Amino acid sequence: MESFLAPISSYLNTLGPSVVLPVIITLFGLLLGLRLGKSFRAGVTIGIGFIGINLVIGLLAAQVAPAATGMAEGLGVSLDVVDVGWPSSAAIAFGSSIGAMIIPLGLVVNVVLLLTGLTRTFDIDLWNYWHSAMIGALVGAVTGNYLLGLLSAAVHLALILAMADLTAPIVQKYFQLPEISFPHGTSAPYGLLAIPMNKVFDAIPGLRRLDATPEAIQKRFGLFGETLMMGLILGVLIGILGYGFDAPAEDSTAILTLAISLAAAMFLLPRMVAILMEGLMPISEAARTFVQKRFPGRTFYIGLDSAIAVGQPSVIATSLLLVPITLLIAVILAPAGNRVLPLVDLATIPFIVAVMVPIFRGNIVRSVIGGGILIGAGLFIATWIAPTFTQIAVESGFALEDGQATISSLVDGANPLTGLFFAGAELGTVGVLATAVLCLAGVVAIRFAMKARDRRALAAETTDGAAARDGAGA
Structure with a gap:
């Protein structure tokens, strides 16, 4: 089975999401x-x-990476683990033995969870199953056990779907995306961790009342509060940090090019997302009609790539601010043990914060x-897994470039769930099984939390309805 599916997995990776998803969406629309x-x-x-989104992200990566290296x-810091970025990570994951099985495995897991009522998300973003393949490949490499890797990939898929369910109402309300969730391996775990962090922020007097939305910032600062101008200013700042204040003429040109490139990203990303949404709307409407007809009384979400959120002003503004901050954090944490130099994945920070925002x-x-805070902690995870990550890359046929003795990534290498599953694998079979039980318990706990939330929402609607009727009667 594995040998049969391996060429298919390799072919899908070669095509990439821009080709694979149109085919999947077309078939799903017919269904x-x-x-x-x-x-x-x-x-x-x-x-x-x-x-369009990948072109903008690619522009960011091409412009920011040289400044990061500079x-x-x-600063005289030696960070010898290279961040090869999500495209390489996806190729490595799909090229692994787990990657050959991940799409049929993911579909089975998703259908079982839907039928049993443990989750509500029907994930049509099959391309991003590579995140779970990466988890499985890491566990399999550490334990030397293919089945434990496959089990870990399946459990990771289940947990990501549950996390998407939990954050779906917040995502739907904020981004105005009815019946949509983000079962994205990068975004979902950070969203879960943001929930308790937000409660802590609510308890801090200085943060509790601070209105720092893009609208409030623009109102206060006028022209310089616009996201486009923020990109321009941040580009200059990152360029100066990377090339120096007394940069020669060619580096001065690079600074100005970086500045206008970040401004372009702020301007273009929302428009690229609008194109994506134009294609999504008929599918979303058809899915809503399909579910209402065949499953009356049940709620389902359509699971999509969090790419549809990266153009939102708060997401892109947060991401651009985090670019220089992430670089500074990596440098500051070097004496404490960080060895990862964030490079390619600096441009994909929007996916890290998409559900947090x-x-x-x-x-x-x-x-x-x-x-x-979370990216800083994640750098230690990315450093920790780097030798195994590099091993998987070599076994998958990934060609290391000159100077890339050890590689990792910011997107999945620094992910909290990567750290959890890798820690379990380091403890052997017992650790992997314990991690699986813990994660499945989390799936069940999220399901109970959602039922409680549904009951509260229903009670609130009933109370509001009764109050409205009383008011009309008076």
């Missing part, structure tokens, strides 16, 4: 009862949106503080 023409147009439009060199109610200050 929901849409005409072929409408389904196909929706799929192609979504593919175009992804290409900053580390200027709505939990922090769009407050950029809270989001930057929360993101900085």
Whole structure:
């Protein structure tokens, strides 16, 4: 089975999400009862949106990475673990033995959880199953046991779906995306951790009343509070940190190019996301009709890539602020044991904060503080797993470039769940099984929490309805 599916997995990785998702969306639209023409147009439009988003993210990576390297060199810090970014991480994950099985495994897990009522999300973002494949590959490499790796991948999928369910109402309200959730391996765990962090921020007098949404910032600072101008200013700042105040002419040009590139990213990302949403809307409407007809009384969410959230002003503003902060944190933590130099994945910080931002109610200050704390802690995880990450890369056929003796990534290498599963694997079979039990208990706990939330919402609606009737009667 594995040998049969390996070429398919490799081919999907070669195609990438911009090609794979249009095909999946087209088939899904037909399944929901849409005409072929409408389904196909929706799929192609979504593919175009992804290409646009990836072009902007690629622009950021190309411009920020040299400045990041220059900053580390200027501060005399040796960070020898290279952040190869999510595209390479996805290729490594799909190229692993677990990657060959991950899509059929993910579909089975998703259907079982839906049928048993443990989760509500139907995840059509099959491409991002690579996050679970990476977890399985790491566990399999540490334990030397393929089945334990496969088990870990399945449990990781289940937990991500449950996390998506838990944060779905907040995501739907903030981003105005009815019946949508984000079962994204990068975004979902950070969203879960943001919930208790937000309660802590609420208890801090200085943060409790601070209104730091993009709207409030623009109102206070006018032109310089606009997200476009924030990108320009941050570009200059990052460029100066990377190339120096007394930069020669060619580096001065690089600073100005970086500044206008970040401004362009702030301007273009929302428009690329709008294209993505144009393709999504007919699928979302068809899915809503399909569920209401066949499962009356049940609530389902359509699981999508958190890419549809990265163009929101608070998300992109938080992400750009975190670029220089992440670099400074990496340098500051070097004496404490961090060896990772954030590079390629600096451009994908929007995916890290995509679910955190709505939990922090769009407050950029809270989001930057929360993101900085979690990314800082994650750098130690990325350093810890780097040797195993590199081993998997080599076994998957990934060609290391000159100077890349050890590699890792910021997106999944620094992820809290990566640390949890890797710690379990380090303890052997017992540790892996204990981690699986703990995570499945978390799935059940989230289900009970959601039922309690549903009851509270129903009680509130009943109370409001009764009050309205009493008012009308008076």
